[in-house]
Amino acid sequence: MADPTPVFDDLRDESEDLDRLVAGAGDERWELSTPAPGWSVAHQIAHLAWTDRSALLAVTDPDLFHARAREALAAPDSFVDRGAEEGAALPPGELLARWREGRAALDAALRAAAPGARFPWYGPSMSAASVATGRLMETWAHGQDVADALGVARPPTDRLRHVVRIGVRTRDFAFGVRGLPVPGEEFRVEVVAPSGALWAYGPEDAAQRVTGPALDFCLLVTQRAHRTDLAVRAEGPDADRWLDVAQAFAGAPGAGRAPRTATEGAPGGGAR
Structure with a gap:
């Protein structure tokens, strides 16, 4: 079994790059519209924070995750937007702190996961490495929306x-x-x-x-x-x-x- 540490490290680094981008933007710029219709910079970060916490729940409490996933999938057209709206209503500093806390907890949980363990998700179950890979993909993609809104060109990396x-x-x-x-x-x-x-x-x-x-x-x-x-x-x-x-x-x-x-x-x- 391949060592999953590199993907955990890459997820951490990708998140930190986006963190620096929004932390230095100024609170007023969190309200800028991004290419996703109806979503501001704050919505993008709120969505990442919400999904990181969902992944953390899947890793640490699969039964509770299953219960909440059933509720979410009963209204598939609204649960993603609802999570983003709730987070985006917070002051930028509070939302940023929430995102940082959630992703740090997820990082620790993934690194502590037993080799070969699998965790539930909204589709097929995933290994710890797959959870991290999915989070990195979303972090990069939503980070692109943020960069577009801020008018910033991000240098690509081999992540x-x-x-x-x-x-x-x-x-x-x-x-x-x-x-x-x-x-x-x-x-x-x-x-x-x-x-x-x-x-x-x-x-x-x-x-x-x-x-x-x-x-x-x-x-x-x-x-x-x-x-x-x-x-x-x-x-x-x-x-x-x-x-x-x-x-x-x-x-x-x-x-x-x-x-x-x-x-x-x-x-x-x-x-x-």
Whole structure:
């Protein structure tokens, strides 16, 4: 079993980068609108805080998590927004402290988890490493929304390898959640990391291929940019279709983002 410590460390570092971004923004900028319709910077951080605490509950008290998950899934269209609204109503300093406390507790719980343990979630159960990987993907994606709202360009890091991996692994889910036939053959995915390394998945001789910068692939699979604004390329009809429907997050299909050319350079509405 691979040592999960590197992904725990990467989640910590990704969260700290976003923490520095919002902590230095000034309280008034927490009210700025982000590309997610109806969500401010405060909503984005509140959502991360809420989800971190949900993950902490799954790790430390699975029975209580199951009970709360049943309540949440009874109203799937509102529970995410409700959690974000409640947190966003807090003063920025209090919300920031709540997020810091929750993610520190989750970090400690994941590091203390027994090898091989699995924890419930809103979909299939997950290992401690998978919980951390999912949290990193969400932290990076919602951090992108925050950066867009603040007008900040974030330098990409090789922590994106975790987002790429989720994006590749959720290929079949992205087709299935839209009622589309799942391709029967594996794809080859080759993306260039921020460091210049090549990250590759799937058979080298696959007919269906996706290539491009890792950053652009991550923006695509988290639906933070439209494919026409990205340097991700497909070879083969199924791979091309995947670039239209890809999503690394669970739940219903996201609306995605409109092309920048259609919105005069402004970010479009889309997935939360």
